[in-house]
Amino acid sequence: MITSSAPGKVYLFGEHAVVYGEPAVPCAIERRATVHVESREDDRIRVEANDLSLDGFTVTYGENPDEANVDVPGDLVEAATGYVNGAVEQARDAADAPSAGFNVEIESEIPLGAGLGSSAAVVVAGIDAATRELGVELSADELAERAYRVEHEVQEGQASRADTFCSAMGGAVRVEGDDCARIDDPPELPFVVGYDGEAGNTGKLVAGVRERREQYGFAADTVEAIGDLVRQGRRALRDDDVAQLGELMDFNHGLLSALGVSSRSLETMVWAARDAGARGAKLTGAGGGGCIVALDETTSTRLALEYTPGCEAAFRAELDTEGVRRE
Numbered sequence: 001m002i003t004s005s006a007p008g009k010v011y012l013f014g015e016h017a018v019v020y021g022e023p024a025v026p027c028a029i030e031r032r033a034t035v036h037v038e039s040r041e042d043d044r045i046r047v048e049a050n051d052l053s054l055d056g057f058t059v060t061y062g063e064n065p066d067e068a069n070v071d072v073p074g075d076l077v078e079a080a081t082g083y084v085n086g087a088v089e090q091a092r093d094a095a096d097a098p099s100a101g102f103n104v105e106i107e108s109e110i111p112l113g114a115g116l117g118s119s120a121a122v123v124v125a126g127i128d129a130a131t132r133e134l135g136v137e138l139s140a141d142e143l144a145e146r147a148y149r150v151e152h153e154v155q156e157g158q159a160s161r162a163d164t165f166c167s168a169m170g171g172a173v174r175v176e177g178d179d180c181a182r183i184d185d186p187p188e189l190p191f192v193v194g195y196d197g198e199a200g201n202t203g204k205l206v207a208g209v210r211e212r213r214e215q216y217g218f219a220a221d222t223v224e225a226i227g228d229l230v231r232q233g234r235r236a237l238r239d240d241d242v243a244q245l246g247e248l249m250d251f252n253h254g255l256l257s258a259l260g261v262s263s264r265s266l267e268t269m270v271w272a273a274r275d276a277g278a279r280g281a282k283l284t285g286a287g288g289g290g291c292i293v294a295l296d297e298t299t300s301t302r303l304a305l306e307y308t309p310g311c312e313a314a315f316r317a318e319l320d321t322e323g324v325r326r327e
């Protein structure tokens with residue numbers, strides 16, 4: 001059996017605008033998805049998942065995943081198997097083994113669909129483990145590229161390279177269209193995450209922003225303003241100016257809220273963090289529910305979030321400088 005893990009991420013800046021070619025800065029966090037892979041005698045795939053905000057499920061399927069035999073129903077399982085299936089297809093392609101079958105076991109510390117890049121982490125770790133099980137080693141760049149293809153396909157074209165590149169490489173990264181790179185020596189980023197227990201629908205939220213952007217010039221300007229803000233944020237990162245990073249996070253949240261992707265519980269958590277003295281706070285990822293990220297080197301924000309109605313979990317999330325890891 002071969003095991004790989006890959007980190008989840010928060011967006012310091014730039015989600016949604018990144019879909020239109022503006023820059024973004026996602027940062028890997030020390031919460032991982034771990035994927036164990038073992039070859040099978042036949043060409044089928046058996047997936048067992050734990051902790052993906054589900055109580056656990058098992059699914060076995062052959063050529064046609066639609067005819068899968070699943071032990072729990074639901075959209076989440078469908079989404080999860082779509083990503084695993086894509087990862088297996090990439091591994092088969094990379095190793096030139098089109099009918100390789102696998103038993104796949106997933107353990108994840110990253111809540112599903114909450115803006116922390118759980119699907120990208122599963123796909124990156126899954127491709128890495130499955131290709132190694134077939135005797136092939138891919139570089140982190142190749143993994144990022146193949147993982148992006150999977151997300152792009154499963155999300156019907158509504159995916160940027162941000163999540164998959166960040167998960168494969170680790171650290172803080174900058175993404176602008178197809179141009180992705182790690183940011184050297186970022187300052188200490190004391191992230192605190194608040195989670196409302198909900199999952200936003202990324203496809204719908206991205207489509208909503210697209211509509212507003214087409215309908216209103218000022219919504220298009222808002223997307224561009226996020227791009228300007230991210231460029232300023234990259235300078236603040238270079239200058240180790242954590243106070244300004246916090247201010248820009250607050251600003252970024254306001255612009256995302258104007259674009260219609262915040263929610264009552266995200267707003268409540270953002271304000272709880274600000275009231276507790278966080279340097280800045282914003283939603284992370286697609287929005288609509290899920291997680292906020294704040295910057296606070298003290299324990300105040302985490303404690304305040306723990307007592308905030310609607311916040312299901314609050315935790316510190318250290319920047320993870322390591323991307324995909326061979327366990």
Ligand code: PMV
Nearest residue numbers: 015016115117159160285286
């Ligand atoms: O919620 P997440 O982690 O899937 O992030 C979505 C980020 C978007 O910018 C809204 C879409 C994308 O693919 O970049």
